[in-house]
Amino acid sequence: NQTVVIPESQPPTPLAILELEGDSSFKDSSLAIEGDVPFFLSPQSGKYLLSTSKPLDYEMKSEYHISMVVQGSSSERSVIAPPQREIRVMVEDVNDNAPHFSQTDYQLEVEENNEPALTLLQVSASDADSGLNGRVTYSLDKHTSAIFKVDSVTGQLSALSPLDREQKSVHKLTVFARDSGVPPLESQASVIIRVLDQNDNAPVFSTPHFIFFIPENAPPFAQVGVIEVEDPDEGLKAL
Structure with missing residues (x-):
């Protein structure tokens, strides 16, 4: 034989x-x-x-x-x-298959002021090749905020510090899955994170002092002036 x-x-x-x-x-x-x-x-x-x-x-x-x-x-x-x-x-085997994500679009909602190192989700990709050609590692786009981190082996995505809806309400991330072949092949998935509001801001007057002038013969309930107050929260939290 x-x-x-x-x-x-x-x-x-x-x-x-x-x-x-x-x-x-x-x-x-x-x-x-x-x-x-x-x-x-x-x-x-x-x-x-x-x-x-x-x-x-x-x-x-x-x-x-x-x-x-x-x-x-x-x-x-x-x-x-x-x-x-x-x-x-x-x-x-030759490296002729790129990693394949189980889904290419991930969406989730997270309340602001989260605990540091909060696990958001886990992405997953498989590769039909064998050996090093099928070994997958994960990474984030180089322009991604340092707030976020993905584990290169498990694909677990975390927020390393608290999110602030008033600073940014939606985060759009790109996660890459790359195999270890020569040359390596890769694919990508998108993650959209919507930050939910908490009532973490007190109302703020537009100025610490208001001065109004009113004539002496003004009728009852006449408008004297307008007091302006702002609250960066949204919805009922801002009323």
Whole structure:
């Protein structure tokens, strides 16, 4: 038996040269492949060239066992001899699959003034390749605020410090998943974080002192002036 190793995704490729031996009892004997496999034989000056018939895919099938049979006819009848040789073909993985996120868009709501190092969510990506080609690590876009951090191994996204809705109410992040192949392949997912309001701001007068002038003969309930108050919270919290 013989073992041949071939990288996946290669165009039709010669694998081995085979020679038919001990066929003197056969007339017009030939070598053939048994079964339906993506390989074929072509005669080459009394020998046979074994080749792939199409690119092989490691993720579909990583190993083939090719059985060879001798076909021919004796002077009396047609015969097919038992398998004469088995060739083992090992398909070698190449980095031809980028990591795939279980979902490409994540959305969540978080109340402001959260505890530091709060876990927000966990992103997840898988890679159909094997070994280092399928090992996935996570990272954030280099322009992401230092408030956020993603664990490179687990994909756990955290807010390292409290969020403030009055400073920024929506955060849009990009998370990358990269494999460890050469060259590496990567994909990305978006995370939208909406910061919910808390009643953490007291109303503030527009000025510490208000001065109004009113004529002495003003009628009852006449408007004297306007006192302005602001509250950066939203909704009922600002009324």
